[in-house]
Amino acid sequence: xxxxxxASTHPLYDAxxxxxxxxxxxxxxxxxxGVLCLALMYWGIAGSGQLTHGEDAFEPMxxxxxxxxxxxxxxxxxLLEVPVRGIRRNLSPQFGPLLxxxxxxxxILLSSIPAMYWIGFRxxx
Numbered sequence: 001x002x003x004x005x006x007a008s009t010h011p012l013y014d015a016x017x018x019x020x021x022x023x024x025x026x027x028x029x030x031x032x033x034g035v036l037c038l039a040l041m042y043w044g045i046a047g048s049g050q051l052t053h054g055e056d057a058f059e060p061m062x063x064x065x066x067x068x069x070x071x072x073x074x075x076x077x078x079l080l081e082v083p084v085r086g087i088r089r090n091l092s093p094q095f096g097p098l099l100x101x102x103x104x105x106x107x108i109l110l111s112s113i114p115a116m117y118w119i120g121f122r123x124x125x
Contacts, residue, residue: 011089012082018096019078022072026100030070030107037115038063044118048125058114070107077103 038058045057077099094119 004064012086015081015085015096019074019081019100022100023074026074026104027067029104029109031067033067033108034111037111041118044115044120044122048118048122050121056105066111070111073107074103111120 042057045051051057077096081096081099084095
């Protein structure tokens, strides 16, 4: 079985289960990081003098779209792994964890960009 023993008759199903068991911890990590980045971005933009009275510091629709986009990208992990594992039966068991690490890194990087921009802007002015 993909989740531990080698005796599974459904390795593709096991790959999906492996990913879905990690979705909530992934979302918690990305969510906490996102809230921290949002607070840092707000600090940076609020103190930069670029925000005029009555203007929002962030787009509310983007704030709601972020978690959806992260979960779509997360699902892409097992949508990629399942066909690759179906084609290459001897694929390393480390393929899924590698994809998860790459996705986590990409999610953290992308959610950090606005905060890094506004912190840098504020510190440089």
